[in-house]
Amino acid sequence: MSNALLDYEGPLRTRMGACFPGERAVFRGHDLHADLKDMDWIALYAFGITGRRFSPQQTALLHALWTYTSYxxxxxxxxxVAALAxxxxxxxxxGVAxxxxxxEASIYGWQPEFAAADFLVRAHQRMLAGEALQAILEQxxxxxxxxxxxxxxxxxxxxxxRIPAILARMEHEHIAQGPYLQLAFEIEKGLARMGRQLPINYGGVVVAIPLDMGFSPRECYLFLLPSFMAGMPPCYLEASQRPEGATxxxxxxxLRYEGPAWRLWQQE
Structure with missing residues (x-):
């Protein structure tokens, strides 16, 4: 048995929380039903990921990041997938799970967003060290x-x-654009200077805003995981109300098929 397994044998040690049935529930060192009983659910979710609390304005903006992409x-x-289920x-x-x-598809979804957050952090660090953005983009x-x-x-x-809507919400909440969001828009301009007409999409913005709140790229990923979910139950419900298989x-x-021609199956 490895030393790691031996070290962790026995009662589970955790700093995240525990349930004591009939008594209380502890969430990151706080009594869930006493200390955190009035906390907004999104605020609780973000607190569970980061261990930090956010202002009401920041919480409202985090809400909006989810709301504005609930299609x-x-x-x-x-x-x-939900509809077919x-x-x-x-x-x-x-269906929803x-x-x-x-x-988190690799072409569009949370894998690209995680990569976008990682690049923003790396680019920001390199620029603080004196590198030019254009050279960073080229590399x-x-x-x-x-x-x-x-x-x-x-x-x-x-x-x-979704971008004008979230920027308007930032203005409404009196939250200024932070360095990561500013960098995200500078990257868009830098790509245009290179002849690449690729406007920033919601993925670049939706990670830059949490990064400016102190989230790490991994924390951004975990926070954003359920952000499409509000649009899924309606699709599931509507499909379930149609005849079975009618979605x-x-x-x-x-189908336009251009493969091998029709052929008989021959058993050898």
Missing amino acids: PDPRLWNNR GSARSTGAL AAIAVS ELQLHKRILGYGRPVATLQVDE FPLRCSQ
Whole structure:
């Protein structure tokens, strides 16, 4: 048995919390039903991730980051999973859980957002050390071919409709743009100077704002995981109200097939 397993054998030691049935529940050292009983759920969620408390204005902005990307459109890749689960008469828990799981797709979803947060932190540190942003962008593109958080497959040259809404909410809450959000917009300009017309998308903004609140890239990722969820139950419900299998039905004759011609199965 490894030394690590021996070191951790026995009662679980945790700083996060514990449940004492019939007595109390402890959440990061605080009594959940006494000390934290009036805490907003998003504030509690962020507190669980970061161990820090946020002002009412910051909490309202964190709420908005989720609200403004809650699209109940079953054509979206993750919502489609929830809808198909309803169509197949699966349970809501399985449908929503699967939809959240595919939300971290490697092309669009939380994997790119995590990478965008990581790049913003690295770029910011390098600029503080005296490097020019343009040189940083050129090196990043040479190494990774792209910078995540810029461009949008469905509307590449258009402004992401969520960005003006979240900037207006920042202004309403009297929260100034911090260094990471300012850097995110400077990167957009830097890419344009290189001939790459890739407007910043919500992924670049949605991580820059928490970064400016002191989140780490990993904490940004954990905070954003459920942020699409509000749009999923409507898709599941509507599909479950249709006849079974009647969500996105497609006849084979509607497919344009260019593979091998029809052939008989021969058993050897």
